[in-house]
Amino acid sequence: MREMMWIFAVIIFSVCETWGLDTVVRNASFNLGSDVNLTCSNEPRSEVIYVLWKIDLKHKECHIAYTNDGQSTDSCNDGKSLRNTPTALYLHIPNFSNDDVGVYQCETVYTGGADAHIINMDITAPPSISAWLEWKGNKTVAVCKAERGKPAASISWSHLENSSSLKTWSGSDGFFTVESHLELPENMDPKTLSCTVRHPYWEEEKTLVPKLTAATRPHFTMMSICIVVIIIAVLAVILFFAKKKLRCCGVAGR
Ligand SMILES: *[C@@H]1O[C@H](CO)[C@@H](O)[C@H](O)[C@H]1NC(C)=O
Ligand SMILES: *[C@@H]1O[C@H](CO)[C@@H](O)[C@H](O)[C@H]1NC(C)=O
Numbered sequence: 001m002r003e004m005m006w007i008f009a010v011i012i013f014s015v016c017e018t019w020g021l022d023t024v025v026r027n028a029s030f031n032l033g034s035d036v037n038l039t040c041s042n043e044p045r046s047e048v049i050y051v052l053w054k055i056d057l058k059h060k061e062c063h064i065a066y067t068n069d070g071q072s073t074d075s076c077n078d079g080k081s082l083r084n085t086p087t088a089l090y091l092h093i094p095n096f097s098n099d100d101v102g103v104y105q106c107e108t109v110y111t112g113g114a115d116a117h118i119i120n121m122d123i124t125a126p127p128s129i130s131a132w133l134e135w136k137g138n139k140t141v142a143v144c145k146a147e148r149g150k151p152a153a154s155i156s157w158s159h160l161e162n163s164s165s166l167k168t169w170s171g172s173d174g175f176f177t178v179e180s181h182l183e184l185p186e187n188m189d190p191k192t193l194s195c196t197v198r199h200p201y202w203e204e205e206k207t208l209v210p211k212l213t214a215a216t217r218p219h220f221t222m223m224s225i226c227i228v229v230i231i232i233a234v235l236a237v238i239l240f241f242a243k244k245k246l247r248c249c250g251v252a253g254r
Contacts, residue, residue, distance in 0.1 A: 032125040040106035047110040057102035126201035131208035142210040144195035152176035
């Protein structure tokens with residue numbers, strides 16, 4: 001009887017694969033660090049004869065399979081597992097990370113049918129954010145940065161939005177860094193300016209006030225040192241000529 005079932009399962013499979021029947025393709029994105037549960041079929045678990053997950057990740061390909069006679073195989077060995085509850089059989093991915101991004105293909109055979117799903121799994125990861133003031137010539141520039149988020153964050157300013165410029169970079173790992181620069185008018189007090197960062201990972205937007213930071217201060221001190229050195233040099237030159245003149249006039253006077 002069991003062998004009959006297997007033959008049946010294999011036939012159903014071939015039909016599905018050949019004709020692409022019942023293959024549902026969907027895209028899904030999960031939050032970094034979340035625990036993900038994926039089901040392959042809505043059939044009651046008691047009806048399931050066989051489940052196979054073929055997982056195609058960036059750095060490896062592996063599979064996890066289960067048959068209702070208690071056999072299971074797992075070539076992933078990375079914490080993913082098939083979990084049983086009285087009502088469902090699902091693939092459990094703990095602590096979802098960028099390494100789990102990829103194409104998850106599953107095939108289920110149950111008494112009376114078969115299902116195939118392809119899930120393109122992506123990650124939603126929050127960027128780290130910062131804002132500061134810097135100097136460009138005699139202009140003050142406010143900078144707001146959202147680093148390594150997925151998807152890209154969006155940045156807006158409390159005012160002067162239309163004079164800001166936006167740069168976006170994407171790394172080979174698919175994470176985005178977004179930086180917005182805003183040149184302040186001379187008479188403007190930077191304390192009244194703020195930037196707002198929005199990202200799907202957060203329920204609420206985040207607001208930052210660009211401030212002088214430790215990173216911008218050394219630049220400032222360097223400039224002060226330069227000014228002091230120049231003043232000393234000028235004074236030395238003046239002193240040199242003044243002395244020369246004194247000597248010359250002293251000589252002339254005699
Ligand atoms: C989740 O994974 C990250 C690294 O990817 C690790 O730092 C963190 O401790 C993990 N969290 C749990 C609850 O295992
Ligand atoms: C920005 O918009 C304001 C009005 O909202 C306008 O007065 C100003 O000229 C604009 N600046 C630029 C750089 O387009």
